Amino acid sequence: MNRPPPLVLDHDFADPDIVRDGGVFHAYATNSGGRHVQHATSRDLRHWTLDDSDVLPTLGAWAVPRPDLVWAPEVFDHGGGFTMQYTARDRAGDRQCIGVARSASPDGPFRPVGDVPLICPAQEGGAIDASTFTEGGRRYILWKNDGNCCHLGKDTWLHLQPTSWDGTRVTGEPIRLIRQDQPWENHLVEAPTLVKRAGHYVLLYSANAYDGSAYATGYAVSRSLAGPYAKAPRPLMTTSSFSGAVRGPGGQDVVTGPDGRDRIVFHGWKGAGRALHMADLGWADGCPVVRGSKVLYQAESAHLHSAAVRDAPEASDGRAVGHIDDPDSRVEFRVFAASAGSHRLSVRFANGSLDTAGAPAAATHRLSVNGTDAGAVHYPHTSWGTWRSADRTVTLKTGWNTIALSKGSLFAELDHIEVG
Template identity: 45%
Template sequence: MEVYGENFADPFVLAVADVFYAFATNGPLGNVQTLRSADLKVWEPVGDALPTLPAWTTPGRVWAPEVVAHSPHRYLMYYTSADPATGHQAVGVAESANPEGPYVDKSPSPLISQADEGGSIDASPFRDWLLWKNDGNAIGVDTWIYAQRLTDDGLARTGPSYRLIKQDLPWEGALVEAPYLVERNGRYHLFYSANAFDRADYAVGHAVGPSPLGPFTKSGDPILSGPGGPGHNMVLPVGEHDYFVYHAWDPTQVGSDPRGRTMHIAELTWSGDTPVVQP
């Protein structure tokens, strides 16, 4: 169900007490568009959670923010921007004492920049791990979902990085991206998007494994697809329920929708290890 009808791509929702904050790719509300809700249905604009950009980024090219409550009164935002030094996308991290921001990135350089693999995008924290995608489709090479441990403060990576999955199913086209990891009953569920974000073929896939590093077995066909090109999801647990947050185009105007990608939220149920997005 569409819950916010304006341009709000790559949405991520953070629950803090009884308030929900939604963050999205740059748009009318600023570098990191931010909304607030008490019920996941009615959303009000808050503004820009990242109003000041570090020198390594590119204004107007700030994408896919995800936020984690690292400790009381300390929130970390992982986000993507274009890095002029390499000509590719890269991942940064910013912090704030408040969930709605303002967030500040004090680093003179990106957290992740795989220029030799096309760049890095779509960072997603999971406990003391960070997942992301190398932007291989930008240079005609494979795209991988990577994972690497974070330092205790969440501001740097430590140890080796691991490749989890790449594009290898027909429906995935040239890429996989937008990872989101969920643990349930000792099993680890990796959600991801694939194909081209601005086409109706964009969809959400799923894989499951015994640890945060897998090995992951893909479910096969997408778990969410449709003419609006739904994708870039996250899973939000609220009480006894799970909610599936994602974006989609207006299916009657794919590729030319003046509203852009809008935020949708559906209930997510489970049949064993199989996630089911409710209509």
């Protein structure tokens, strides 16, 4: 069956950031238990040891000395030690802003640098959620203006801004990349993570209210570092896409594992805290696919043979595929798997078939995966225009796969499939 993303640290460990130093992975997270910044270590990304100490024992002089206002640390190796960029409350402007600390070791302690915040646009609500990106010998910081705070009602933009190599000072003006403009994002976007894969700049981000099931992770893609970035039509990770196995997935980071393959780490609500999860991460022509998070493929966008697209107001995109009625009728979906193994296939169908006596009857489609027969998908009677889902388990290889549904017994129409 489809595996939920592993829970790798059952502890309140929100907004994870991971850095590798030699054979050890170091994870940092938002305040908990009176610590400004949490720290944990692992050698395999699955088994973690939580550090009892506070790796940021003292905040910058500019910051209000309250651990509960310290969020979303970002740590990186700059070649002469390690830099931490963190969010705290600015005394002067009473806004969350980004400060800097440094350490000779990823184990800390990190000591504050500077008497003022690194980034603090008070008139835009302040700044939170730093992350770093490097290219061509230059370092950049990504951050969010906290326009949704304090009843300001301002847009929340994700920004890209050049910094010194050690990240302790900005060296240029910020560039706006994306803001909240999708219904699922509600009133904010935040938690930027930027990576480059297959010639694409991929900007992952979280959106919606952090404290519930609506919090989710999306992404946008560009051919240029400064944009424009085109958002994906649907979120990457949601409570629903994980079938409820993770609630409110967000605060993500991308890390390359010991085997050289990418993983995505993120938090999800468990009780009163946000525990640490990890999943395999693949790249479908430069777009991210997360193992265990369902991806939807519309039937009308599949390769059709002896089948036809029709208007279907009750279907998910207002169209469906029918007339899968001939011996050679076939609907072929090209789907991507972040890693090999068993995956859950969900087929959304409508079946109005009747048997020879005129009674409602079940129907089937033949199923094949990568050209190999995989049995049948069974559809109970629903009536035409009434859409339901039928689930199967399929074995996929890493990367692109072909899933085909063809004429079986009686008749059924297709809205879409989802692959976890």
